[in-house]
Amino acid sequence: MSREFQGAGRDYGRSMVIARQGIVATSQALASQSGAQILARGGSAVDAAIAANAVLAVTEPMKNGIGGDLFVLYRDAATGELSGLNASGPAPDALSPAFLAQRGIATMPQEGIHSVTVPSAVEGWARMHQRFGNLPWKDLFDDAVAYAEDGFPVAEGVAETWNEQPHLARLHANPESLRVFLPHQRPPREGEIFRNPDMARAFRLLAQQGPDAFYKGEIARAILKTSSALGGAMTAEDLASVRSEWVHPISIEYRGWRIYELPPNSQGMAALEMLNIMETLPVSPHGPLSADEIHKRIEAMKLAYADLRRYNADPRTCDPPLDQLLSKAYASRQAARIDPAKANCDVSPGQPVGSDTTYLTVVDRHGNIASWIQSISAEFGSGITVEGMGFLLHSRGAGFTLDPAHPNVLAGGKRPFHTIIPALMERGCQHIGFGIMGGPNQPLAHAQFVSNMVDYGMNLQAALEAPRFTKMTAGGCDISIECRVPAQTLQQLSERGHEIAIHREYTQEMGRGQAILHDSQTMTNYAASDPRADGAAIPEPMWGRL
Numbered sequence: 001m002s003r004e005f006q007g008a009g010r011d012y013g014r015s016m017v018i019a020r021q022g023i024v025a026t027s028q029a030l031a032s033q034s035g036a037q038i039l040a041r042g043g044s045a046v047d048a049a050i051a052a053n054a055v056l057a058v059t060e061p062m063k064n065g066i067g068g069d070l071f072v073l074y075r076d077a078a079t080g081e082l083s084g085l086n087a088s089g090p091a092p093d094a095l096s097p098a099f100l101a102q103r104g105i106a107t108m109p110q111e112g113i114h115s116v117t118v119p120s121a122v123e124g125w126a127r128m129h130q131r132f133g134n135l136p137w138k139d140l141f142d143d144a145v146a147y148a149e150d151g152f153p154v155a156e157g158v159a160e161t162w163n164e165q166p167h168l169a170r171l172h173a174n175p176e177s178l179r180v181f182l183p184h185q186r187p188p189r190e191g192e193i194f195r196n197p198d199m200a201r202a203f204r205l206l207a208q209q210g211p212d213a214f215y216k217g218e219i220a221r222a223i224l225k226t227s228s229a230l231g232g233a234m235t236a237e238d239l240a241s242v243r244s245e246w247v248h249p250i251s252i253e254y255r256g257w258r259i260y261e262l263p264p265n266s267q268g269m270a271a272l273e274m275l276n277i278m279e280t281l282p283v284s285p286h287g288p289l290s291a292d293e294i295h296k297r298i299e300a301m302k303l304a305y306a307d308l309r310r311y312n313a314d315p316r317t318c319d320p321p322l323d324q325l326l327s328k329a330y331a332s333r334q335a336a337r338i339d340p341a342k343a344n345c346d347v348s349p350g351q352p353v354g355s356d357t358t359y360l361t362v363v364d365r366h367g368n369i370a371s372w373i374q375s376i377s378a379e380f381g382s383g384i385t386v387e388g389m390g391f392l393l394h395s396r397g398a399g400f401t402l403d404p405a406h407p408n409v410l411a412g413g414k415r416p417f418h419t420i421i422p423a424l425m426e427r428g429c430q431h432i433g434f435g436i437m438g439g440p441n442q443p444l445a446h447a448q449f450v451s452n453m454v455d456y457g458m459n460l461q462a463a464l465e466a467p468r469f470t471k472m473t474a475g476g477c478d479i480s481i482e483c484r485v486p487a488q489t490l491q492q493l494s495e496r497g498h499e500i501a502i503h504r505e506y507t508q509e510m511g512r513g514q515a516i517l518h519d520s521q522t523m524t525n526y527a528a529s530d531p532r533a534d535g536a537a538i539p540e541p542m543w544g545r546l
Contacts, residue, residue, distance in 0.1 A: 012462040017527040019539040023230035024048050026360040027513035027533035028155060031055040034143040035362060036134035038135065040538035044167075045364040046074070046132040047140060049372045050125050056358050056374075058199060058389065061181065062161055063437075065359035066202065066214065067386065068376035068394040069117075070124035071262055073249060073422045074132065077367030077520065082424060083131075083260045086415075087124025087244035088396070089117045090314075093412040094233040097402050100410075103231075108400050108410060111170055113232040115382045117416060119214075119223075121374050124244045126211040132368070141207040148200035148390070151193040155534035157508060161379060162187035170383035176226070177385040177392065198390025215239045219389055220378055226387045233412075249424070252276055252326055255454050260424040261355055261446075265314045268421040269322060271443035273304040273425040275450060281338070283455045289467060289485050291492035292340070297451070298469060298498065299338040301444040302347040305474035308443070310349035313407035314415040325350075343497035357420050357442075359435035360517045363525050365540065366386055368517055371422035371433035378439075413429035416483075425450060429521040432460070436513035436530070441470045445511040460515045460528035468510040482510060506532045 017023060022045070024035030035052030043051070049072075057065040070087040100106075100114060109115045129137055154162070161167065168187065172176040180189075180198060188194045213219050220239050227234045249260040252272045259275060259545045261268025277300035284293035324330055334350050357375035374396040376382075376394035384393045399416035401408050408417045421438045423446050425432045436445035445468060452463035467484040480501045481490070494500055503509060512533035517526040527537035 010462070012465040013531055014461050014465070014529070016461045017537040017539060018053060019525055020523060021540040021542065022048070022362065022364040023516055023527040023537055023539050024362045025516055025527045025529050025535065025537035026052050026056060027358060027514065027535035028056055028059045029534065029536040029538070030059055030143055030147065030152060031360070032538040036538045036540050038140065039364055044134040045362040045368040045370040046128045047359060048362045048364065049370040050129060050359070051140045051143065052360050052362070053125070053372065053374055054141050054203060055147060056360070058144050058196060059155065060145045060358055061196070061392065062167060062380045063376065064374045065376055065391045066122050066206070067119045067381065067391045068121050068374055069119065069396055069418065070121040070374045070418070070422055071266055071321070071418070071422055072124065072128060072358070073260060073262065073371040073433070074423045075369040075424060075433070082249050084247040084249045085124055085244055086247050086262060086266070087127065088122040088265060088415050088418050089120035089242050089250065090413045090415050091397055091400070091410060091495070092115050092233040092235065092238045094408065095397070096412050097404070097410055098302045099233060100402070105400060106231035106337045106402070108398060108402050110398045111378065111383045111395050113227055113230040113384055115397040116232060116234065116384065117397045118234065118238050118242045120242050120244055121316045121395060122206065122211050122214045123242050127244050131490050137210060138207045143205045145200045145203045145207070148196045148203060153191050154188045154194050156190050157534045159188065159190040161508065164409045166380070167379045168379050170352050172385050174385060176387050177380070177383055180385050180390050186532055196390045198388055202389040202391060214514060215242060222386050222389045226384065229310055230384065237482055250322060250326065250389070254450060257425050257427045257449060257450070257454055261421055263315065263322065264312045264320045265415045266418045266421050267308055267312060267443055268423070269312065269320070269325060270304045270308040271421065271423065271446040272326050273307060273331065274300045274443060274447040276326065276328060277303060277335045278447065278451060280332050280335040280458055288452055288456045289489055291489045291496070293495060294469060294485070294489060294495055295340065296338070298447060299344060301447070301471065302344060302474045303334045303337060303350065304443065306349045307349045309474060311407070312417055317411070317414055318407040322470055341496060343477045345475070345497065347474050357437040357439070357512055359422065359437045361514050363433070363434040363437065363516045363518050367523065369424065369431060369433040369516065371419045371424050371435060373422045373435050375420045421446070423527070429519055430517060432515060432517045432521060434513065434515035436511040438470070438509070439512035440472045441511045444470065445513065447511065460517055460526055464513045464515055464528045464530050470510050480509060482507060508532050520521070
């Protein structure tokens with residue numbers, strides 16, 4: 001049978017959302033709608049992002065919430081200036097390898113109270129709102145309170161995640177988590193109404209009293225009571241002293257586009273190094289799903305991730321060699337290590353000389369862009385729910401190591417290695433905020449998205465929907481890939497030594513992305529939402545504009 005297609009059509013599913021007014025793209029349609037309504041009331045991109053993020057905390061409680069951390073890239077349309085915010089909290093001052101050793105713990109806990117670092121998302125929200133907000137703080141949480149109090153129907157992808165056995169075990173280990181998130185001794189089913197009145201209470205306090213409620217007030221006292229009961233190290237001073245940090249984005253040029261990420265302690269450097277390596281090698285004429293192209297991407301990813309694991313840490317305690325790791329000369333040396341005919345199963349770091357997560361992006365009617373990512377780390381975070389407040393504490397401390405020779409070794413007051421990364425890319429009048437979730441998946445997913453657009457001319461939606469691979473480690477030849485990749489490509493990759501696990505057509509394991517493009521010449525916005533999630537890109541309603 002002939003494979004020649006007749007007539008018009010496309011090889012991706014959803015259309016882009018295109019509008020002159022602002023757009024909010026998140027992984028839950030209810031959150032996107034809340035943010036869009038904030039825009040219609042005259043809210044800024046940051047106001048809408050906070051409101052949408054708060055609703056996501058209710059509707060995706062296993063992925064994000066006020067017990068986690070936040071990173072933001074923000075583009076100011078009036079000045080063209082890019083700002084970065086690192087709202088990742090440090091380890092409690094008393095948490096150290098010695099503290100753990102006294103309790104018989106020899107490896108960094110991946111869950112439980114000793115995996116908890118100081119949650120900084122709320123402080124990050126406040127810092128962004130203070131600088132870029134338009135509406136009153138108290139007006140941003142109405143929908144989050146309503147959905148938590150009155151309930152919401154559980155979405156398809158959320159129900160799937162809630163029901164996975166490893167996550168259920170984490171909830172069963174903590175009586176408060178069991179009470180709040182398994183109210184019928186089981187996960188809520190798709191379409192079932194889930195309520196969390198305790199979280200509604202927390203959001204009311206936050207709306208009425210501001211961030212001090214979280215770091216010095218009633219919510220803080222509940223956090224400390226919960227931590228103390230479980231033998232945790234956190235103190236009132238740890239909470240009260242947390243401060244997010246304005247940082248300068250790091251960037252590279254990739255075939256005429258400027259790509260921006262945030263610096264360590266986040267893993268954005270890996271996405272940029274991977275793209276640099278890919279740029280030194282030719283674009284495959286056989287397309288993005290050819291064996292040559294996918295092999296190049298996989299091998300570039302391994303090299304970048306090996307460096308990430310070796311050099312990334314809190315820059316306040318070490319000096320990651322970013323200038324060298326992100327140089328074109330270093331990328332050429334790294335690319336020379338790639339064998340085009342064979343997978344490298346034992347990748348070592350280079351030698352420079354000298355979750356889970358929720359991502360959203362917003363553009364307002366003026367063209368300001370917020371690229372916004374927030375997380376409680378692994379699914380259901382530490383597994384610890386704050387007593388009486390209905391939210392989970394994150395497990396971001398799991399990003400530390402206890403190796404005393406490593407720059408990312410645990411220390412009190414130090415921020416851990418972080419997986420969550422927002423991104424921006426620009427060329428001329430085109431400005432794109434984008435992100436793709438999923439722990440270690442994020443840099444390699446960013447690079448695939450950029451390459452799909454820049455190298456193969458895909459639009460936002462096609463680039464986001466295109467089949468992806470993922471890999472959780474730099475070492476080994478294992479690779480997970482979606483079954484939409486042609487069988488011939490899979491066979492050729494296998495012949496090169498890749499050990500392939502084939503996954504469903506659109507699996508959350510490949511990450512759940514959102515993207516918005518603002519054209520500053522036409523003042524038109526384009527948005528895409530990943531079908532691997534339950535989300536949508538929703539424009540600001542015209543009826544609400546004054």
